[in-house]
Amino acid sequence: MSSGRVETQRTKSAADKRRLILDAAVRVFARQGFHACRVSDIADEAGVAYGLVYHYFASKDEVLDTLFLERWNVMLELIRQVDGEQMPVRDKLEAIASFIVDSYQHDPDLMKVIIVEVTRAANSFGNTHIATIREAYDLIGGMISEAQAAGLFKSEIDARFAAMAFYGAIEQLLTGWIFELLPQGPEDFKRAKWLVVETVCGGLESRAGEQERLG
Amino acid sequence: MSSGRVETQRTKSAADKRRLILDAAVRVFARQGFHACRVSDIADEAGVAYGLVYHYFASKDEVLDTLFLERWNVMLELIRQVDGEQMPVRDKLEAIASFIVDSYQHDPDLMKVIIVEVTRAANSFGNTHIATIREAYDLIGGMISEAQAAGLFKSEIDARFAAMAFYGAIEQLLTGWIFELLPQGPEDFKRAKWLVVETVCGGLESRAGEQERLG
DNA sequence: CGTCATTGACTGACCAGTCAATCTATGTCG
DNA sequence: CGACATAGATTGACTGGTCAGTCAATGACG
Known part of the structure; x- marks a missing residue:
């Protein structure tokens, strides 16, 4: 039970980071446009490291x-x-x-x-x-x-x-x-x-x- | 009269190059998209040198x-x-x-x-x-x-x-x-x-x- | 200690824009 | 007519900056 909760917690946490990046991307794409923005802008907006974007997304x-x-x-x-x-x-x-x-x-x-x-x-x-x-x-x-x-x-x-x-x-x-x-x-x-x-x-x-x- | 015709000829010829570039740009932009194409693609499509694009357009x-x-x-x-x-x-x-x-x-x-x-x-x-x-x-x-x-x-x-x-x-x-x-x-x-x-x-x-x- | 998450410096490619050199057409003057 | 001058047209190699994607190292957690 406890491990289940923790497991869920961890999974949820990981999923949250992914979503954090997606939501940040929406704001950045809307503000600057897809072409005009840099991947680092998305990472910054999400408050995560640059490389993490590539952990969750291939490109x-x-x-x-x-x-x-x-x-x-x-x-x-x-x-x-x-x-x-x-x-x-x-x-x-x-x-x-x-x-x-x-x-x-x-x-x-x-x-x-x-x-x-x-x-x-x-x-x-x-x-x-x-x-x-x-x-x-x-x-x-x-x-x-x-x-x-x-x-x-x-x-x-x-x-x-x-x-x-x-x-x-x-x-x-x-x-x-x-x-x-x-x-x-x-x-x-x-x-x-x-x-x-x-x-x-x-x-x-x-x-x-x-x-x-x-x- | 003769010089007038020649003058017109020269002007027209220069204007033609400009138009040549614009028409080529339409084809290139339509085919590849504005962001995906290079200025050299436009020049190539128009059959002119790269630099000439910048003679007629600032950017x-x-x-x-x-x-x-x-x-x-x-x-x-x-x-x-x-x-x-x-x-x-x-x-x-x-x-x-x-x-x-x-x-x-x-x-x-x-x-x-x-x-x-x-x-x-x-x-x-x-x-x-x-x-x-x-x-x-x-x-x-x-x-x-x-x-x-x-x-x-x-x-x-x-x-x-x-x-x-x-x-x-x-x-x-x-x-x-x-x-x-x-x-x-x-x-x-x-x-x-x-x-x-x-x-x-x-x-x-x-x-x-x-x-x-x-x- | 093994696994997955996370970090961020680094690299290699790409490309807009610059510029000095060259060419072409016309005008001018002896 | 021919030599020279001038201005604009044309060329394409080069530069400087940008940025997507990589990766080796580190952290967190069981």
């Missing part, structure tokens, strides 16, 4: 890979779960938007790193993880496709394109927050979740506007 | 700055022009979407570089050019705001957020093409222009779907 790249995969897999799980449930498309899309916005609200640095250093980095990490990234797009595309088959969504708009537009709209809101171009109070986050879904599903046009255009 | 950064500003300013001009014209919002937004999609179709490498290396690079070039980038978002936001004031667009959706969602949707389509996740035939480009506007203005929901949701 600087692997640190970012780990951060990305950790978060993206949680999101994939959420999307898969939502996908399996019986609920209106609109609610499904709102659940996804909510998750992403909540992720940003909870850890803006991490989401900044993921967006800035991975999902758009077509020549480096983005390319490495393209299959994983794509999975999210495909799942969303599937949901939209289903809604189209059910007659709830227009069929003229290719589901894959619509999925990208939807995801892109969300990511750009985060980008707006990252660049401090959009207000980010609790109320703004809450409204943003609804706003993206309303824009993409219901459209920006008011009933009157739409009628005017069509009439 | 590697300045090459990318130049490429970005050249293109972004053309876009800003287009948006301003559209903004000043008397035409339906939908057509204005479609003009913008068309311009961006056409830009990609005409020079995918350049748009890849601008999106990947600048508009999302929150810690480097994106931050440098944030004021210029923002101008585009603001102009689009202004158009949406006007449409809301005229009762054509819903007023519940903050115009700045809507503008980001709209722009983000377009940029994500380009990202989809860049990562080769979306088909990119001439027909796909044509439909994409319409699709983004239809999604954002009219919404994905079919009349039947919307009625079902509301009823």
